[in-house]
Amino acid sequence: MATFEEVFYHVVRTNTIHEAGEAGRVTFERGHTMSFGNNVLTMPEGFLLGVVFAIISSDKNSNETLTQDLSYDFRGERVQLNLLWAQKARVLELLKRKRPKA
Numbered sequence: 001m002a003t004f005e006e007v008f009y010h011v012v013r014t015n016t017i018h019e020a021g022e023a024g025r026v027t028f029e030r031g032h033t034m035s036f037g038n039n040v041l042t043m044p045e046g047f048l049l050g051v052v053f054a055i056i057s058s059d060k061n062s063n064e065t066l067t068q069d070l071s072y073d074f075r076g077e078r079v080q081l082n083l084l085w086a087q088k089a090r091v092l093e094l095l096k097r098k099r100p101k102a
Contacts, residue, residue, distance in 0.1 A: 053084075053091050062086035076100040 028045040035042045055061060064085050071080045074094040084091055 053095065056081060056084050057086065057088040057091040059086050059088070 025040060027040060027042045028048050029042055030045055032044050032046070033042075034044060034047070056064075062085055065082050069080060069082065071078050073079075075097045076099075077094070077097075079094065
């Protein structure tokens with residue numbers, strides 16, 4: 001029996017990064033539900049964003065950059081992602097913000 005971590009590593013990370021041509025094995029959807037059925041792992045899109053921001057904010061990636069000048073709207077503040085490499089405290093501050101009232 002595989003652990004959740006093993007399934008995540010092999011199915012999500014390995015298949016998504018190394019075998020991206022196998023469409024449909026991992027999907028991301030709005031919401032907060034994760035499910036697995038019919039050989040498809042469905043995860044919330046927020047989880048994917050969390051992984052991206054964990055990678056960007058890691059000290060180990062301080063010398064990395066994105067080739068495109070991408071930005072993300074953190075609840076009302078548009079921030080260039082290349083300014084966040086190895087900036088864990090800044091990323092956490094942005095993620096903890098409350099949504100602006102409509």
